[in-house]
Amino acid sequence: MSDPLADTARTRLRRLHDRGHFDRETIYKILDAMSLCHVGYLVDGKPAVTPTFQWREGDHVYWHGSSASRALRSSEETDVCLTVTLMDGFVLARSAFYHSANFRSVMIYGRATKIIDPEVKIQRLKNFVEALFPDRWDQLRPATTQEIKATTVLSMPIDEASAKIRTGPPGDDEDEDSAWPVWAGVIPSVLQFGEPVPAPRMGDIAVPDHVRDFSARMTK
Amino acid sequence: MSDPLADTARTRLRRLHDRGHFDRETIYKILDAMSLCHVGYLVDGKPAVTPTFQWREGDHVYWHGSSASRALRSSEETDVCLTVTLMDGFVLARSAFYHSANFRSVMIYGRATKIIDPEVKIQRLKNFVEALFPDRWDQLRPATTQEIKATTVLSMPIDEASAKIRTGPPGDDEDEDSAWPVWAGVIPSVLQFGEPVPAPRMGDIAVPDHVRDFSARMTK
Numbered sequence: 214m215s216d217p218l219a220d221t222a223r224t225r226l227r228r229l230h231d232r233g234h235f236d237r238e239t240i241y242k243i244l245d246a247m248s249l250c251h252v253g254y255l256v257d258g259k260p261a262v263t264p265t266f267q268w269r270e271g272d273h274v275y276w277h278g279s280s281a282s283r284a285l286r287s288s289e290e291t292d293v294c295l296t297v298t299l300m301d302g303f304v305l306a307r308s309a310f311y312h313s314a315n316f317r318s319v320m321i322y323g324r325a326t327k328i329i330d331p332e333v334k335i336q337r338l339k340n341f342v343e344a345l346f347p348d349r350w351d352q353l354r355p356a357t358t359q360e361i362k363a364t365t366v367l368s369m370p371i372d373e374a375s376a377k378i379r380t381g382p383p384g385d386d387e388d389e390d391s392a393w394p395v396w397a398g399v400i401p402s403v404l405q406f407g408e409p410v411p412a413p414r415m416g417d418i419a420v421p422d423h424v425r426d427f428s429a430r431m432t433k
Numbered sequence: 434m435s436d437p438l439a440d441t442a443r444t445r446l447r448r449l450h451d452r453g454h455f456d457r458e459t460i461y462k463i464l465d466a467m468s469l470c471h472v473g474y475l476v477d478g479k480p481a482v483t484p485t486f487q488w489r490e491g492d493h494v495y496w497h498g499s500s501a502s503r504a505l506r507s508s509e510e511t512d513v514c515l516t517v518t519l520m521d522g523f524v525l526a527r528s529a530f531y532h533s534a535n536f537r538s539v540m541i542y543g544r545a546t547k548i549i550d551p552e553v554k555i556q557r558l559k560n561f562v563e564a565l566f567p568d569r570w571d572q573l574r575p576a577t578t579q580e581i582k583a584t585t586v587l588s589m590p591i592d593e594a595s596a597k598i599r600t601g602p603p604g605d606d607e608d609e610d611s612a613w614p615v616w617a618g619v620i621p622s623v624l625q626f627g628e629p630v631p632a633p634r635m636g637d638i639a640v641p642d643h644v645r646d647f648s649a650r651m652t653k
Contacts, residue, residue: 249520251471253480260473260480264518264538298484300469309573310580318484352615353529360530382632395572396638398631405625411618412602418616
């Protein structure tokens with residue numbers, strides 16, 4: 214799993230090479246840690262960026278939405294870029310220039326393919342729900358043919374991809390600026406999950422494990 | 434400030450119209466609440482999406498980075514899309530179809546312009562630092578001519594923009610699915626800021642107010 218991906222003109226880092234990672238293990242870990250992604254596609258030849266959820270199965274990444282969505286229709290069978298970012302903190306240095314951010318991000322370039330077979334679509338959607346909320350799918354009101362038809366699932370191989378990671382203290386820490394008399398350091402940040410809020414009319418249905426454990430699973 | 438922006442073919446919502454917002458107040462509030470953004474641009478005619486920080490001054494949005502950055506060089510004087518997303522929670526419904534996310538997002542389409550005048554560049558960067566960390570700029574080791582030269586600042590008017598917001602319980606709450614016996618509700622999420630981590634060799638420099646108050650200011 215840790216064979217590095219081939220670098221390409223698009224994934225090669227021009228600067229700060231120590232931040233670049235091309236092994237599948239690092240890339241997969243970031244994808245699996247954050248559902249939110251931003252997909253770039255073209256509308257009339259100009260870039261558009263839409264937030265959505267992604268999930269990974271093996272060496273492919275998936276995302277979905279309404280079949281009527283322009284973001285999805287503009288992404289089908291064409292080149293897109295899917296980017297996932299975890300914001301880990303603000304980095305405050307002694308000079309403005311060295312201020313930075315701690316983060317983990319993955320960019321995947323490729324062609325998005327629309328899944329046609331309804332059974333495959335259902336399986337992918339099930340895997341998405343189950344990855345976030347184990348054992349939930351079979352408890353749900355089953356999906357109707359119309360709902361599956363109204364949902365587009367896109368898939369893209371993780372072939373041309375790279376991770377970029379910054380961690381640690383400000384970069385001016387080791388040079389002459391380190392004596393400058395201003396506080397420097399990191400303000401860490403993390404996407405934190407709060408107490409589940411039951412829908413109205415929940416009656417006496419208890420909070421299931423897959424909801425109660427969610428925060429622990431997502432931040433492990 | 435709350436005059437609505439004109440909708441265009443790109444910003445008009447095709448579906449779920451109640452989620453769309455075109456007034457500057459709503460758009461500005463989201464931009465001001467989240468520094469992280471994702472910028473979409475073209476590389477050899479294909480979309481790329483890079484995470485970076487944005488800040489707003491009046492009716493313009495700004496972002497910056499190394500002058501050598503391909504993401505910035507590919508964005509100068511050409512069409513880009515800048516998207517900001519706050520992820521507010523996972524929405525769990527009784528059916529897979531109604532699962533959703535609570536979020537606030539802004540998409541801004543436009544042409545990015547590079548700021549040439551070094552004095553204007555410095556002023557913009559100062560405003561960025563001061564917006565996040567009041568009174569910090571003047572405490573920093575002053576920026577050198579070389580550092581300013583090595584930094585590109587891009588600007589874009591907030592003309593063609595829209596916000597999209599989803600809040601509240603799952604959408605199947607009011608229809609017949611609401612009796613289906615599975616837990617439904619929202620798992621809220623928020624980007625949380627932790628205890629500041631001082632850089633090594635901080636000596637007895639105290640944590641300044643602009644760091645201590647950061648979390649309270651960002652989550653207000």
